[in-house]
Amino acid sequence: MNITVGRKAIAEATQKLKNWGRWGHDDQIGTLNHVRPEDIVNAARLIRTGKVFALGIPLDRNGPQTGLFGGRWNPIHTMLATGTDAVAGRQDKVPNIRYADDAINLPVQCATHWDSLGHIFYEDKMYNGFDAREVDCNGLGKLGIEHARSKMVGRGVLLDVARFRGVSWLNDGDAVGNDELDKCAKDQNVDIRRGDFVILRTGQMERCLADKNWGAYAGGPAPGVRFENCYWCQDKEIAAICSDTWGVEVRPNETAEVNQPWHWVVIPAMGLTMGEMFYVKELAEDCEADGIYEFFFCGAPLIITGGTGSPLNPQAIK
């Protein structure tokens, strides 16, 4: 496609791709509606070896947040009871139990996570026409991640763009167009179907992990999809799109007018669920090894009432 990305293109794509009302005026899950029970049954048949891949990154102080976006911080994990306390006899009341306990404090989008459909607004509106003011300090009155509690199961597909290009990782700023996604799928002998959970691998995260330096990963330049990808996602009727980057789309953005133009369309207009910071190294190696780029996908969010998303540890099972 040949799109001059900017506010006008966003308005046009919003008009063309709007799924408001498509699944009812009270719908809160958008494109997750593309997954039908039979898709889950069929996806289960992809479990042939019993291999399980965890696609989450660790939740700890070494996470990718370096202060670039929105005041997010890396997970703060604090202990409420320790083994050192136990061994020091500090827990020996009657009746006794020696134990450890702990708490964690994290922005829901600080590491591997889902975006909920209430994460991005277009002007004063959310997906399905809900008023953005439904999102106040009490959380998301509409479109919170809790609505997806049992909706994150289906067929997963890995599109390993880095392997398709024959590189270890795409460079920051490398844009991936719709044609390349199609070619990559064809090359990897996998088709994209209605209701799929599509995961893109750019290799960016693996570069950061190899460097032991997240740098500007969480909010800076990145490889990713072009704005035109919103048309591809709508056309393919996928359930969700995920990647190993902070925000799926290419950065610097294709326009200086707005920040994250693709987000402006896929979330509020289409109601597309998005997964970010997925760790796909071992999954990708296995897919290359057996030539099978499809799998059973299970990525349940935490049921955070009114959450803009949820941290998770997605599971790809082959």
Next chain:
Amino acid sequence: MNITVGRKAIAEATQKLKNWGRWGHDDQIGTLNHVRPEDIVNAARLIRTGKVFALGIPLDRNGPQTGLFGGRWNPIHTMLATGTDAVAGRQDKVPNIRYADDAINLPVQCATHWDSLGHIFYEDKMYNGFDAREVDCNGLGKLGIEHARSKMVGRGVLLDVARFRGVSWLNDGDAVGNDELDKCAKDQNVDIRRGDFVILRTGQMERCLADKNWGAYAGGPAPGVRFENCYWCQDKEIAAICSDTWGVEVRPNETAEVNQPWHWVVIPAMGLTMGEMFYVKELAEDCEADGIYEFFFCGAPLIITGGTGSPLNPQAIK
């Protein structure tokens, strides 16, 4: 079995059921080793209708913590950016994006969760002989929940003890023995196999939800398994045991000598993973309706480095 529960019985069970070294001296996942790849493949065949059941409870201020144990609190969800801010024009810098963002702060065991194997000590030791002092303010140096990141997948079995008894819920203090579990399984036409994720339904949580009052749910009296259950779990070689209660075992405990005697054995001696506060209402109704009490289970923990456990939203898929 006829056990006088107390420190002596704990010592004896510890001796008999100890799995230290069984899966290697560095093993960090205990009975999760019972799950083999073929079990996962077989479990996938249980996905026949595409129904997905979310077994988590919501993470919000209305959770079960009422101050009874360990200084735990209900999840604190705070917004970092809102729709009201967006509509008020407070985010309209250039380049712009209108968005919502948020954070959550919670004890890892405050709602539906896994216990990691480092959660409970026996004297100065953890499962597999690790020194309890490996658990300090920096977290669990051994046996943290991160080791289970890809190990929580397999065959799930629901033992609906409440339905077996013909009651809406067991009363607090009602004890469930090994015989009853076997009879319940037989009655529900399901066998327990090596590597299973066994979920007990007592109905206690549903009583609290119906009452709109958690009361002493998180730490007070509860129905649950007898101490003898540790022998049953070891014999069956299950991967994990879960329930709709705070702590799986019956409370008041069967002894006044210690708090939670069954925990003293199953975690540090056996290395048994335990799931607590599972919400099973709809799953149980469905199992009754179709008479099928087995399903595909996927309950990935968050990868909390050094965590004593993890909040999660377990998925039962039929």
Next chain:
Amino acid sequence: MNITVGRKAIAEATQKLKNWGRWGHDDQIGTLNHVRPEDIVNAARLIRTGKVFALGIPLDRNGPQTGLFGGRWNPIHTMLATGTDAVAGRQDKVPNIRYADDAINLPVQCATHWDSLGHIFYEDKMYNGFDAREVDCNGLGKLGIEHARSKMVGRGVLLDVARFRGVSWLNDGDAVGNDELDKCAKDQNVDIRRGDFVILRTGQMERCLADKNWGAYAGGPAPGVRFENCYWCQDKEIAAICSDTWGVEVRPNETAEVNQPWHWVVIPAMGLTMGEMFYVKELAEDCEADGIYEFFFCGAPLIITGGTGSPLNPQAIK
């Protein structure tokens, strides 16, 4: 005074008592402007015995928050390093130091605190005419507590209304009028001057502490000043008004139309700083003993950028 409290009385008082512009259009501290350097010098002369009274309550899990207002919680204090860790040798790296460290997480108004002038709005406005939308998820763009960083020093006066009435504590719902404040001051042989930090003692907190039960202290019924008190504060030109209750004014409120009618006027119209949950037991006993109800007051807020207030431990020095 004879006021029918309600929206109309609020509108009228707002009109009459508005201090907007009185200290300049950029003023961010309101009635704290009443304190002049010479008042501080004079107040220092009240330090005659070297007795220091700490007017804060402890910050811990036993605080007054019981879920009645605004989702506030009691302080959560967690350790980042402990002596048990140290003694267990867990800190013995080279070069070594054995230490303890910790963190605290609290709503700024959960215990003894100042309200900042941006805490309460009247319609769409804050004190001095600032737009309420200046207060977004990034904090208070105007009127944050940081502006008072060096302004909380001066003459303190205790008005011990409970002693004046000859009771241990006023009952919930007991209203204190302007006349009674004047009589109480006269009875206690103290005058109220421009720039004073006036502290009211109702005894309510002491009742809760004696009962070891906060009950509905933080948001429920309480003794306190009548709505008409706003006229008294304006007339006396005091710097701040404080009390041993959650919110200074009487509860149930004198009207069902609005919540906390006195707050509607004193903060947004007058720019009056307010101190809440002050612990005054020993101070009051000392004042009774020596008959001196005035003292040097120093109650510096934490410099919480954009804070709606600050926890503090006010000091009364005689």
Next chain:
Amino acid sequence: MNITVGRKAIAEATQKLKNWGRWGHDDQIGTLNHVRPEDIVNAARLIRTGKVFALGIPLDRNGPQTGLFGGRWNPIHTMLATGTDAVAGRQDKVPNIRYADDAINLPVQCATHWDSLGHIFYEDKMYNGFDAREVDCNGLGKLGIEHARSKMVGRGVLLDVARFRGVSWLNDGDAVGNDELDKCAKDQNVDIRRGDFVILRTGQMERCLADKNWGAYAGGPAPGVRFENCYWCQDKEIAAICSDTWGVEVRPNETAEVNQPWHWVVIPAMGLTMGEMFYVKELAEDCEADGIYEFFFCGAPLIITGGTGSPLNPQAIK
């Protein structure tokens, strides 16, 4: 003095300077006992102009923590209610109040703070011989900052070492010996008395603020006192020592054997209270201007039960 700093010198100083039992075996405040009521009365006479200096730095995300020590983070300030919510009508229930509210989460020592006497251990002991294991995940069983709730008032003295040297700031690694402190005091025409709150100005913080870059301020190299300073503090019988640096003593430390050798002595042996990250720019300018380096000091800690210290906003009043 001529000391070879290391474990041996620490042991020797510990022996010579130990104040254990000096103020009773239950004493929890150490050198704060040096302040007597008459000192407070005398200090009040130093209030001559009514000028108040706030010595705290702002508590926000722009604080000095950059990950160098102990997993500390900068204050996280989150809103619980905003003006944008209010204006959007999201708070308009009946009875109504439009308001803002917020919370803060911070390590107690992340910005301007007191160290409590339980912050540092010597081997297995705390000040006054208390067992370090009294400090567990429940906080400081002994020597918590709450004991100092009314003890942080007295005569303050500024020793402006940077001005004494005629520089804007001392360089990192610049060591300040006892002789220099004495000469500086003499030059600034101020004596050091029993019970003083002594504040050292190195200028390091002002350099960071001028650079708009905290760099390694919180844990890296710094100007500061020599190890020998512990003898000076004991000899002068001061109540507390404070500085505009992270840790008062010079860094890199004078020995590679241990981290912060001076801390090893002054806290556990002497029971000396220490104030860190004090902001003294305006105070120092005023002292230079009027040639008066003494003032009334009021630095109440928050009453954090079992806290290793407390954030504060100290007040110097002239």
